[in-house]
Amino acid sequence: MPSPVPAHPSLRVAVLGCGVVGTEVVRLLTTQAADLASRVGAPLELVGVAVRDVETERDAVVDRALLTADAEALVERADVVVEVMGGIEPARSLLLRAIAGGASVVTANKALLAQDGPTLYAAADEAGVDVYFEAAVAGAIPxxxxxxxxxxxxRVTRVLGIVNGTTNYVLDKMASEGLDLDQAVKEAQALGYAEADPTADVEGYDAAAKAAILASLAFHTRVSIEDVSREGITSLTADDVLWAQRTGYVLKLLAIAERGTADGVEGVQVRVHPALVPVSHPLANVRGAYNAVFVEAEAAGELMFYGRGAGGEPTASAVLGDVVSVARHRVLGGKGPIESRYAELPVLPAAAARTRYQVRLEVADRPGVLAQVSTVLASHDVSIEAVRQTPVTETPDADYARLVITTHAAPEHALRSTVEAITGLDVVRRVVSVLRVEGA
Amino acid sequence: MPSPVPAHPSLRVAVLGCGVVGTEVVRLLTTQAADLASRVGAPLELVGVAVRDVETERDAVVDRALLTADAEALVERADVVVEVMGGIEPARSLLLRAIAGGASVVTANKALLAQDGPTLYAAADEAGVDVYFEAAVAGAIPxxxxxxxxxxxxRVTRVLGIVNGTTNYVLDKMASEGLDLDQAVKEAQALGYAEADPTADVEGYDAAAKAAILASLAFHTRVSIEDVSREGITSLTADDVLWAQRTGYVLKLLAIAERGTADGVEGVQVRVHPALVPVSHPLANVRGAYNAVFVEAEAAGELMFYGRGAGGEPTASAVLGDVVSVARHRVLGGKGPIESRYAELPVLPAAAARTRYQVRLEVADRPGVLAQVSTVLASHDVSIEAVRQTPVTETPDADYARLVITTHAAPEHALRSTVEAITGLDVVRRVVSVLRVEGA
Incomplete structure (x- = not known):
């Protein structure tokens, strides 16, 4: 494979962080050096890898002579800075220093971008350099x-994403093996899919950061993680997963960003919560630790992007694609897209979201119950799409039945007051669960 | 929605062609003008639409004052030329004239790119302008x-795509309704999914052009449509589709580009043919007129891109995305990626492809037949993955049985000689079909 020697001098690349992703970034920079040089039009020279402790044992691909604990000095002598250390500080200060020094930056840091991205974008715009972050959302998936x-x-109208592989793996295990949440989380931990402290994943913080980034891009509006209404998967039971299957759905943790209106004001609504997805929807088949993002746009229609959402190699692939892009700008001139926030749409409250719901109840096993419950829904302007009533057979002499109601789209506040009213009915033994239905 | 008036002067956009796609391009340029101006940083001014006949009745969105039959004069006064007329000439000459005059071009013309793309890329490189062509492959799908x-x-290792919506619709209809090919094509024609002369679709020419474009990009190597080995869907029967389902597969027309070796030489192999895809593969669920492209890369792993592959609006969405990109380069400076062909991999002959096969036979209904057939396969070094033997029940007194053999990966020439040898066996009544298995 002939690779003509490029005429442009080397570009100096610094990598901040040498965990799973950093190691794979170093590996690709090393093993693919000839290809990368041909694609960029100049060799990429790895000038250093910043780590907390240079003495820690590392993969043999990482040349120990390149390790440094002085990240600040390292970013000063780079043309391209790759940040894969994570966390807010010192990542934020280091990237701002790199930008101020004229380097373009590539980061996989979703938490930083979702919290303080605009500060980085503004600094980069002023310095005339790029900030690229493909790896921050859904790993290898472009x-x-x-x-x-x-x-x-x-005009994008809606983004629905399975953007957290850990929770998707957990929900998948619950569905395929009937595990309860704790068991499935333990399995995910044993396989390295979940951290020892799984809070960021199971409580939806990770997905919320990605939702904020996607919403900002899709709607040309600044959305930060504080704007995202968030509900994790911790309240889901094996029973919820089972009933999802019985009624033709799959339970997924979704990150959702959509256009909407509240009190006549057009805006965007961004949220993360578990939802029932019809088995026929493309997102329903996204299994295990895979991610997928479903996008609806006015002219394009429905699009889906699917692939590995995490892991060292896939994330490094996304990082290197960005490195090639920003490095090409160094060689050929020009610059990638800047922050687009001209639309300045207001972020609407979660209560403004209109979705379908599935409500599961235990009710008295006698005639007239459905009529009473239906009357309550109607009086709150919540209309019923489907009802399924089944006697309880697994408990002998059970004196109650199960009622599963699927509604048409209704605002959250209407649903809340409806459920409250239903709970107060004599014939209702228990409201077992209330889950949103998306993608239908 | 505040849209600050951009300081940059208008960019002049010319559209060549005003069919289904051209009309939707004009509609988006008109109805989304404010959004587009904010995203580009300058207003996009539609300066003309070149058509063959200015008198033809057209959608009201197309201002008749902008119509012109003089495409050559039009391209001279544009900053961005959008070509959605199709065909080789005059599209090719007009684009070269536009490029020579300093305009960036956006084209949806797969046939032109697959036949003569490098001429356009070289001209654009010399002139320092962009050639973008997202809409040429798989419509709205990025x-x-x-x-x-x-x-x-x-490093991309393989691309597997369902890139022709017409044939996917036809095969889907055959599978879901048991239609034969002619009936399904007629239905596709009635719905506007297939042309009056469906040759380009059903014989795989359209898919082959897209395969050439994808292969060129994925492998940094020039691949033209003449390099693509091509087989359409015209020999497929309702029986083939039925047996695919019975054995756990879905029949799809695939465009395939992959790395491989032949006689020790590393290269790329590019082909279009019908293939059995396991029902569990993400491509198996791509229904109707949808398209999807499945990409395997060393670090990223498996990725899939899914959406509408044709139609006015989806194609116009892809065109406009490119228009925004090239227009931004006009405003901010810089330039998109140029042709990357440094790898210069040889294109390997179709016979070099190693795939799995499913061979369906009608054989004598007596013991020992499988042993004889297996011996023939073994003697040609073709190893068997699965065998399924079923008596014929629908014909009374039938004296033969059906044998379905799925092989492990084997080179095409080995399979050909195997099938020839099997055909010559006394116990073999007929070789019903030989189909490739992909995506397993």
């Missing part, structure tokens, strides 16, 4: 570039 | 940009 570039001539 | 930019830091 989603940032398609949303901010390919769909730049269209 | 696939060109992800492959040539997002995966630029990775």
């Amino acid at each position: 989603i940032v570039r398609p949303v901010r570039e390919s769909l730049a001539g269209d | 696939i060109v940009r992800p492959v040539r930019e997002s995966l630029a830091g990775d």
Whole structure:
């Protein structure tokens, strides 16, 4: 494979962080050096890898002579800075220092971008350098570039994403093996899919950061993680998962960003919560630790992007794609897209979201119950799409039945007051669960 | 929605062609003008639409004052030329004239790119302008940009695509309603999914052009449509589709580009043919007129891109995304990626492809037949993965049985000689079909 020696001098690349992703970034920079040079038009020279402790044992691909604990000095002598250390500080200060020094930056840091991205974007715009972050959302899946570039001539109306592999693995295990949440989380931990403290994943914080980034791009509006209404998977039971299957759905943790209106004001609504997805929907088949993002746009229609959402190699692939892009700008001139926030849409409260719901009840096993419950829904303007009533057979002499109601789209406040009223009915033994239905 | 007036002067956009796609491009340029101006940083001014006959009745969105039959004069006064007329000439000459005059071009013309793309790329490189063509492959699905930019830091090993919506619709109808090919094509024609002359679709020419474009991008190597081995769907029967389902597969027309070796030489192999895809594979669920492209890369792993592959609005969405990209380069400076062909991999002959096969036979209904057939396969070094033997029940007194053999991966020439030898066996009544198995 002939690779003509490029005429442009080497570009100096610094890597901040040498965990699972950093190691794979170093590996690709090393093993693919000839290909990368041909694609960029200049060799990429790895000038250093910043780590907390240079003495820690590391993969043999990482040349120990390149390790440094002085990240601040390292970013000063780089053309491209790759940040894969995570966390807010010192990542934020280091990237701002890199930008101020004229380096372009590539980061996989979703927490930083969802909290303080605009500070980085503004600094980069002023310095005339790039901030690229494909790896921050859904790992190897190209989603940032398609949303901010390919769909730049269209109007996105909705983004529905399975953007957290850990929770998708957990829900998948619950569905396929009937495990309860704790068992499934333990299995995910044993396989390295979940951290020892799984809070960021199971409580939806990780998905919320990605939802904020996607919403910002899709709607040309600043959305931070504080704007995202968030509910994790911790309240879901094996029974919820089982009933989802029985009624033709799959339970998924979704990150959702959509256009909507509240009190006549057009805006965007961004939320993360578990939802029932019809088995026929493309997102329903996204299994295990895979991620997928489903995008609806006015002209393009429905699009889906699917792939590995985490892990060292897939994340490194996304990082290197960005490194090639920003490095090409160094060689050929020009610059990637800047922050697009001209639309300045207001972020609407979670209560403004209109969704379908599935409500599961235990009710008295006698005639007339459905009529009473239906009357309550009607009086709150919540209309019923489907009802399923089944006697309880597994408990002998059970004197109650199960009622599963699927509603048409209704505002959250209407649903809440409806459920409250239903709970107060004599014939209702218990409201077992209330789950949103999406993607129908 | 505040849209600050951009300081940059208007960019002049010319559209060549005003069919289904051209009309939707004009509609988006008109109805989304404010959004597009904010995203580009300058207003996009539609300066003309070139058509063959200015008198033809058209959609009201197309201002008749903008119509012109003089495409050559039109391209001279544009900053961005959008070509959605199709065909080789005059599209090719007009684009070269536009490029020579300093305009960037956006084209949806797969046939032109697959036949003579390098001429356009070289001219654009020399003139310092962009050639963008997201809409040329798989309509609205962002696939060109992800492959040539997002995966630029990775090594793609294989691309498997359902890139022709017409044939996917036809095969889907055959599977879901038991139609034969002619009936399904007629239905596709009635719905506007297939042309009056469906040759380009059903014989695989359209898919082959897209395969050439994808292969060029994925492997950094020039691949033209003449390099693509091509087989359409015209020989497929309702029986083939039925047996695919019975054995756990779905029949799809696939465009395949993959790395491989022949006689020790590393190269790429590009082909279009019908293939059995396991029902569990993500491509198996791509229904109707949808398209999807499945990409395997060393670091990223498996990715899939899914959406509408044709139609006016989806194609216009892809065109406008490109228009925004090239227009941004006009405003901010810089330039998109140029043709990457440094790898210069040889294109390997179709016979070099190693795939799995499913061979269906009618054989004598007596003991020992399987042993004889197996011996023939073994003697040609073709190893068997699965065998299924079933008596014929629908014909009374039938004296033969059906034998379905699925092989492990084998080179095409070995399979050909195997089938020839099997055909010559006394116990074999007929070789009913030989189909490739992909995606397993």
